Each structure stands twice: as C-alpha cells, then as structure tokens.
Amino acid sequence: MNAASVRMVTRSRSLGSGSRQRAVGEEAAPLQRGEAAAERRKSHSCVRRQQKAQRLNVAYEASDGEKGENTEPLRAPGWEPQDWRQQLANIRTMRSGKDAPVDQLGAEHCYDPSAPPKNKVKYIKQTSAILQQRYDGDIPASVAELVALPGVGPKMAHLAMAVAWGTVSGIAVDTHVHRIANRLRWTKKTTKSPEETRTALEEWLPRELWREINGLLVGFGQQTCLPVRPRCQACLNRALCPAAQGL
Ligand code: SF4
16 A cells, blocks of 8 residues: 555545545534534544544654655664673773784785794695695685685684685674773673674674774774783773773
8 A cells, every 4th residue: 555545545544534624605503502512523533533533644644655664674683792882982982092913914924934823834735735626726716605715714714705705794803802802892792702792793893994993993802802801901992981890
C-alpha cells in the first residue's frame, strides 16, 4: 500500500460513518440538549481520528516522492561504547608523533636476528615454498587462503589484505588491540581472545576506521597503555578510562 492510498483510506474514515449529510438548502434544526452532547462527542471523536490518521500518514510518507525510492531504511541505533569518540581522538593526539616501534617497522625488518627463530624461520620457509608453487611467487588475495598458510593467523591475514591488496577485510587484532579494547570497554562484554575482540569491535566500530585502528592501538600499547603498569598518569584518557583506577 502506498502513501496515497493510505491517505485516501484515512481521509474517508475521518468523515465519520454516522454523519447524515444534509440536502442542499436544508436548514439545520436546533439541537436538543442530549443531541448537542452527542454531537460534541462525535466531533471530538472525529478530531481524534483525524489526528491519528495524520500520525499514521507520517510513517508512510516518503521524503522524495510517493514510492520512497532512494530512501535509506530506518535503523535502530546499535550499541556503542560510551565516550569512544573522545577516547579515540585522545589516542590520535598521543600517537601524533608516530614514534612508536610499530611505526618504524617495515618489510625491510622482516629478518630480525633477535627474534625467537624456531617457528618463524620454519613458517617463512614453508610459506615461501607454497607461494612459489601455488601463487606464482605472489600472495593469495583472500583471508581464507592467507590463514591457510603456515604461521598466518587472522590478524596477519587482515593486515596483508589491507596493505597488499588495499582491501579492508576485517580489524587486525593483536594482544595490544585486545588488551586496550577491553580496558576502554570497547567490547560489549569482556572478551577472552583477540578473535573474540575482533568480532566484538566489528559489531559497532565504523568500517572506515577498521584499517587505522590496528597501528593506532599497537603504538599506544607500546608507549602508554603498557601490558603491565600502564602509564595512566601520562594518558589523556585517564579521566575517561574505566580501567585507569586500580592500575
Ligand atoms: S588510562 Fe591507563 S589503562 Fe586507560 S587507556 Fe590510558 S594508559 Fe590505558
């Protein structure tokens, strides 16, 4: 049913089914006391029906024409953390120097002689062989194929999709992002793993922020919101952070 038909129905109802129409030229007879009261009740009832009809019409009214094409469906506001916009703005300010370890790392630092060598070396060798054999020396372009490579988890897969393919497939969540999201109550309930945190963040965080959030929070976790003894006194979020007390 379109808005026009709704209005037609409600208008015809608002005329009142019990009203008798007078013939042209017919004089209105003076109302007796009981009749006058009944007429007033009818009149009030009619006004209430008209008001109700007007309210109903609003729900069907389209902003750009009767068909309502190109209008966005109304969406109920979902859950989002309190103060998250201000907290994010504060983290951006604290990270404006771009001087955290994460800001200095690039592909040229892949070979890290101080890194625990055991599994990383093994995974790099295995993955290199697979990439040569199956992907012509390139890397796969889907999260499913990336996580199938030895030693590649969801965090690295989403990072690779963003950096290598320019596709934002999900939020890359490591231990820093996981810890800070829970301290700031950016998850609806406490999460137990980075994957759980990723799902919880993706439920409310606007998609245009998914790519930025990893580097921002990793550096923040390296410099200020440390795993042990975070530097709350130096943190711009200390007044807004539920975890600042008692740390
Ligand atoms: S106040 Fe402390 S716990 Fe909260 S975000 Fe800042 S550094 Fe982290």
